[in-house]
Amino acid sequence: MKKQNKLAIVVLFWNDSEKTLKCLNSLFQQKKQKFKIVLVDNNSDQKYSKKIFNWLNKKKIKYTNVNKNSSLKQSNDNKKLFYIKNNNNYGCGLGHNSGYKFCLKNNFDYIARIDNDMVLPKNLIYKLVQRLEKNKFIAGISPKVMFADNPKVIWFGGTKIGNNLKFQRECSNHICKKKDSNQFRGLIKTDAFVGCASMMRAKYLKKTGLSDPDFFYGEEDIELSYRFKKFGGELFIDLDQKIYHSVSHTVGTNWAKTIYYNYKYRLLLIKKIGTASDKIFGYSIFFIKLLIMILFSFRKKYSSKIIQILYAGLHFTQKKYGHYDRQKYKMIDKFFCKINKQTSFKLTLDILTNKKEI
Numbered sequence: 150m151k152k153q154n155k156l157a158i159v160v161l162f163w164n165d166s167e168k169t170l171k172c173l174n175s176l177f178q179q180k181k182q183k184f185k186i187v188l189v190d191n192n193s194d195q196k197y198s199k200k201i202f203n204w205l206n207k208k209k210i211k212y213t214n215v216n217k218n219s220s221l222k223q224s225n226d227n228k229k230l231f232y233i234k235n236n237n238n239y240g241c242g243l244g245h246n247s248g249y250k251f252c253l254k255n256n257f258d259y260i261a262r263i264d265n266d267m268v269l270p271k272n273l274i275y276k277l278v279q280r281l282e283k284n285k286f287i288a289g290i291s292p293k294v295m296f297a298d299n300p301k302v303i304w305f306g307g308t309k310i311g312n313n314l315k316f317q318r319e320c321s322n323h324i325c326k327k328k329d330s331n332q333f334r335g336l337i338k339t340d341a342f343v344g345c346a347s348m349m350r351a352k353y354l355k356k357t358g359l360s361d362p363d364f365f366y367g368e369e370d371i372e373l374s375y376r377f378k379k380f381g382g383e384l385f386i387d388l389d390q391k392i393y394h395s396v397s398h399t400v401g402t403n404w405a406k407t408i409y410y411n412y413k414y415r416l417l418l419i420k421k422i423g424t425a426s427d428k429i430f431g432y433s434i435f436f437i438k439l440l441i442m443i444l445f446s447f448r449k450k451y452s453s454k455i456i457q458i459l460y461a462g463l464h465f466t467q468k469k470y471g472h473y474d475r476q477k478y479k480m481i482d483k484f485f486c487k488i489n490k491q492t493s494f495k496l497t498l499d500i501l502t503n504k505k506e507i
Contacts, residue, residue, distance in 0.1 A: 155258040156184040156278060156348075159248035162265040163191035163238055166200035168395060169265040173201075176263065177210065177229075182275035185257075186230045187248040188212075192238050205230065217250035239475055241344065242360030242369030249359050257351055264345035266395040268297065276390050277348045280336070288382025289349040289374065291342040292390035295329065303329055304394050307386045308341035308371065314423050315430035317415055317438065320371055339386045340378075344370025346392045353382045361421070365474035368414040375422045405457050405488035406481060410474075412461035417470055435462060446494040453492040456500055457485065460507065481507055 158176065162169040176186060190198055205212055212230035219231075233247050245262060252260045259281060263269070273292060281287055294305035306324035313320045320341065324333050342349075347370070357376035360369050374384055412435070419431040439458045445451040464470065474481065484507045487500065 157252040157257040175269040217247040240365035261348040297393040307339040314427040341374030363471040406485035408457040452494040
């Protein structure tokens, strides 16, 4: 493969053309660095992919349909984008795997994951590639991720697992959610890259295996990063580079469903990478949190979360994750739509005693 084709960028989308086109537009405006885009359609409704194809044709961007096992030929040298259609909505981690397999089969040196709700400054890809070129010890890297609707505030600036597994907390370091400043600069180590904006050396992805299919939404990047580190890979955040993220666009406005996914997949993360101590404390803390929600259920702040946490724990013990969420996505989405931050304890009881369950 020619040197200018050393990088492939995997972009996954599902039922969204507006943000996907903004992301693609910012990718095609990148300077200095050549790359191929692997656009993975997570089984979207046809109207969304049609809008994307119309845009590509209007921009005169050459593309071709491929699958995970396709091999690039000499005739593909002038193609900038390769389109893969998944036959199901596989969720975040597994959804990317068809793109990753295509990249590995075609011997790209670097594989980036840029989610479709990202917008990139014009030199970002070049700068990240330069970091990898000059620092051979880096296995994976992410830029500093900013809130798209509040671009002076950091959404992600690194991961610190520490005791966060034990206390069922988000595994982020101290700079996340802080206002950006000159003190947050340079190259820093991290316990995990952030999946939605990352660049990896392909040889590590080949060693570790792809995204774990047990995950559907959230925490799959931390689990994959854990395997990178097991194989001796060092992970970094380049705080000198920024990318802009429309946070939680994938799950939309269904607040309760997001809570459900967060709790369930943090339990799964403990199971996958946690020590014995992490598991003892982590599982215990989960039940303590549920008990607190019930004891203080006279306040909507707590009553509004009981159902999500209860089902997260129940489905985790029943191994209803990954495959279950892919098969039952619409049902789960519909079920949690009836719960919001104003849900009272009385309504919680009504929902729990209703025969319709998930």
